Amino acid sequence: MGMHMAQNLIESGYHLQVYNRTLSKIDELGAASVTVCKTPAEAAAGVHALVSMLSEDEILKETVTGPDGILKTFPKNAVHISMSTIGPDTSEYLAKLHSDAGSSYIASPVFGRPPAAASRKLFICISGDAAAKEIATPILECLGQRIVDFGENVGGANVVKVAGNFMIIASMEMMAEAFTLAEKNGLDRAQVADFFGSTIFNAPIYQNYGKLIANKQYEPVGFKASLGYKDARLAVKLAQLSQTPMPAATLAHDRLLSAVAKGWGDRDWVEGVARGVSEDAGV
């Protein structure tokens, strides 16, 4: 994701200071408009805005607050544009630290897989301080097809992202159950998936994941089951913090926890869900 996003920013004329935990990946970006940095602090020095895209809350916190972290060098009045899928509590925590340091922070998680990132087709949810959002907007416009503002409460966009990923996992679960029911009753899974994906469920989620689930096509790995499990954990944690019983989220959580327990953490999350449903049904 980060690689595609960086490429789009370079193409739009930005000069980037880039830090990645796997430094070798940065070489793919080409040299002219990129300064390769060895630490987050080095990447954060002298910029007017910083984009972070990391895999989970704790890694992001460490990247901001660690000994070589962003806050060590981040200029006053600069904006941290935080695009990772994290909980709203993490955004609130980091926004406070930035505020104390004279800089600012907005949440801007995205919907879309790497090909959508490559073609600037991401849907971007934003929330946080209005002035910071104004600075971030031209940058985000280079990355997505649509930016939706969920208000000044900095965690708002994170709530939408967590809710959305829960809905995606729940959709996979329900398709896997429906198609397995069809299979065990003598029907063709692919025909059933095609019927729903072209009629009452004609949305990308059902068409794309529906085809993979129907065909039990679990490769190539697009998004790891371990990351899907992390997203399900975020949903359950948010449900707990806000006292919102979500039995479908608990089910999604247990399905992916089981996938991880079975050793499928590095497989696609579609496999984590759909193979689990199939195995439960003995097929």
Added chain:
Amino acid sequence: MGMHMAQNLIESGYHLQVYNRTLSKIDELGAASVTVCKTPAEAAAGVHALVSMLSEDEILKETVTGPDGILKTFPKNAVHISMSTIGPDTSEYLAKLHSDAGSSYIASPVFGRPPAAASRKLFICISGDAAAKEIATPILECLGQRIVDFGENVGGANVVKVAGNFMIIASMEMMAEAFTLAEKNGLDRAQVADFFGSTIFNAPIYQNYGKLIANKQYEPVGFKASLGYKDARLAVKLAQLSQTPMPAATLAHDRLLSAVAKGWGDRDWVEGVARGVSEDAGV
């Protein structure tokens, strides 16, 4: 549903013998092309095809096999087109009875609410004997926008219908949970619903039910919670018969069972699901 379908058949030039449990409703159809019948047996006499649209398995069975039932008069070689939402086991049972009597039976359940029936926009799933399907097809073409053939196993189309209604209930549950999570975290339910309905979940199910769930708009009643509960029961029963563990279907079943238990059986199924989720969360 039946009223709209009858109207469309009349407009397509068919003469109908009509039986309805509530006889007064038939008067709305107008007299010229309609013979009003007092029993299913009377309606079944002398026809080449018969369409049934009833609310559940037991009522359909009684209508076919009862003392004034269809089988008392149904001509040999005539086709019973069974459009109700019922289990595949009921279709198998009735197809056998018809076969023994020299007539035939096909399953042809539909997706679409009354307005879709009025405008011939139903999606119709069919299964059963090929020759019978051929006789039924011109009739079904007057009723829907698309007919999809799920094979010669007579219960196949019923499996698809049961799976589909399970997916609709599961989708309502997941939207209600997601929007309640958003609400309890300070977001506007309607904005969140609009975002998902116009991006990754841009299918009619999410746009139409999503708006009702977001706005907690539970009237007018379009489809009763008690009928939704019946559909959830069909899914759980089919899961049991075919040994397919479906935890999301069990959840859908319990949600609507709870709605019925709370006295909401005559309210809309959207209320049955979404108000249940809200009440669980104390809002």
